[in-house]
Amino acid sequence: MSSKPAAAPAYKPITRANVSNTPQWQRLSPEQREAIEVVSAVLPFRTNNYVMQELIDWDRVPDDPIFRLNFAHRELLEPRHFARVAELLHRQAPRAERDAVLSEIRRQLNPHPGGQLTHNVPQIDGRKLPGLQHKYRETVLVFPSPGQTCHAYCTFCFRWAQFVGEDEYKFATREAADLVAYLKRHPEVTDVLITGGDPMVMKTKVLARYLEPLLDDPELDHVRHIRIGTKSLSYWPYRYLDGPDADAALRLFERVVESGKHLALMAHYNHPVELSTEPAQRALARVRSTGAVVRVQSPIMRHINDSSQAWAELWRASVRHGAIPYYMFVARDTGAQRYFEVPLVEAWRIFRDAYSQVSGLARTVRGPVMSSFPGKVLVNGVTRIGGRDLFALQLLQGRDPEWVGRPFFAERDDEATWLTDLVPASGVHFFFEQEPVASERRSA
Template sequence: MSEHIFHGKLIPDSDWYDWRWQFRNRITTVAELTESIDLTEQEKQEITQCLGKFRMAITPYYASLMDPTDRNCPIRMQAVPSNLENRILPCEMADPLNEEGESPVPGIVHRYPDRVLFLVTHQCSMYCRHCTRRRLVGEEDMVISDKEIDTAVEYIRSKEEIRDVLISGGDPLTMSDEKLEHILKKLRSIEHVEIIRIGTRVPVVLPMRITLELTNMLRNYEPIWINTHFNHPKEITKDSMDACARLVDAGIPLGNQSVLLRGINDSTDIMKDLLLKLVKNRIRPYYLYQCDLSQGLGHFRTRVETGIEMIHHLQGYISGYAIPKFVIDAPGGGGKIPVNPEYIISIDDNEVVMRNYKGDLYTYPQPPDIRYEKEFHLNAREVCDENDNLHNP
């Protein structure tokens, strides 16, 4: 039996590992925050000003990972508001991905032909400072109504091309098991829905939410895939990895989506450490996102070249399955666009000239043009016949 200190009090395991206790005791005010980290009076004023526009909530668990004195702590930077969030650049938008413009019914975003995004809540256990949906998430702890669920499900049922549904929000795993199961059961009643995915940051910021009861319930609705959101190696803890292991052991494949964040993970060494720890724990790196153009995120965005160079310096030095796809979610609703290092130097009818991860050049000969395919096969047949004659006189 161990104890944990939170706001100067000893918290027993029975409370600390109760996800509902964690949720009830989230840090939401400057006064509560000062009990976890050192803040100057100016910082308190700036955070208060920021909270007038964007909400804060930090679980006691995630707060325990913050360095109380280091203002550049990568955990702290993801959780604690900054006065830089009040600076709205001309290019920034409330809805940079045009999700509202591609929402045929409330809660549904239908951008790609065979899949939809199903937003079931505005509530998260922690409100990340780099959140793309900050226009919605944290404004109110809204969970979708039964009527809205029925409307969304009927839309999915009416579109037979939809085979994949991504449940997101907010964070779907902040809902009760019963509410989440209600949604899963309705989706599983649709014959053409093959895959259900859940996007969640709960294993990172509230790992005690991944209970045996939850994993047993999810197993009833396979195939389910879960994508989580680790951004930094310091988030890889025993508690977070135990939570992920419970999901994987229940037969649920885990992927990870990271956001490239200035001053947090925009170093190849840091990213390499994160990726290797993820795959060691059976979590497949999926996407590395360029930070979106949501309002107040300019200080988090890196240059695009940073991500390209990072992927270039990872390629060949760690296993390919450990390298995520670097993407920009195109402003205005263009979807995810892969942005990769340039490995093809030239390509023509005869050959492809390539550069490998070390910078060395290699040539790959093109196959014969289709116009010469018949001649190619005839010549190949003649060679085979000649060899047969030599070996079988």
């Protein structure tokens, strides 16, 4: 374990309630302030003092990518929704009226894509297990209740519905007992992914309650890999740098590794600037010193990282600091996807161009990938067959393991941004469908 740096600053959350008290607020135009106030009434908004002071270039606002990543802006909502919410706030509508309108708008934003609440919830003896998801044979996801927030919220977040205060959208578990019981009945599960929100917002002793039961039980020997999905390395690297709980977290990581389990932090870095600061680099080094592996993933998003240069820089920086490039995702079909979406053809070209700029050490990355209802769909590229331009696709993961790795084709569509926009190259269904392609949105 490497030596600790100097004392870290205290974490200070910046939210809708106090953002107007920050000095940076004065640098924003009246239109930008209104956008933050209106949009953050619908979608969650939280940033912090590190992001504000170290990552955002305020001379580039509103076009700075980290500002776009953290701060609400008008285009995140449809014009009719923005106007409706602005009118409610302007006339100080009664809370009941306001909440009803906000809830209706949120319902139109596909709050839980990919069948998260309808198809992925496991059961024991007919009892649903809240806070667990089991979509792919090998992997179970765990949503600890204390980890259902983040050090800062991304404007593109596909789990935004967890953070808006509406119980109908939340899924979380308060203990590990259901997880352990379920895993003992499912020896096919090799991977447990602790996710959120962000599990690393929890105190280490709370995180340990979810991890330690997995380590020494011989009935759980089939669980070989433990993953933690987190953006803390980017948004609050001091989580690993200062104070008793930082050291405790690293000792917990060491304990997982010493138990013989593989520990991977699935780190969300959306732009190379997030890896450019000294605290971020130190935090990554300290985590790696425990024996944990860090894998880097992000969606490709308009206005934030839709250039091959940004991706090549991110992958090179990842390798330089000992992390493994893992996934380029496609922005999911929820929330403000309309603002961030990049056509699949363009995403593939950006991926290919960035991929060609890096050495083999960074070519562990895969993309662009859609985490869709049937599974993780990789866009391999565009090809010409029989005089027709087609998308070449395959499933990297599937609800049915028999689907994995099987190539399939769709008509090229330069406007398509998601699987449900695509038309099968032959027939009316893709091989994994029992209904037309539009069934995904209906069932999810």
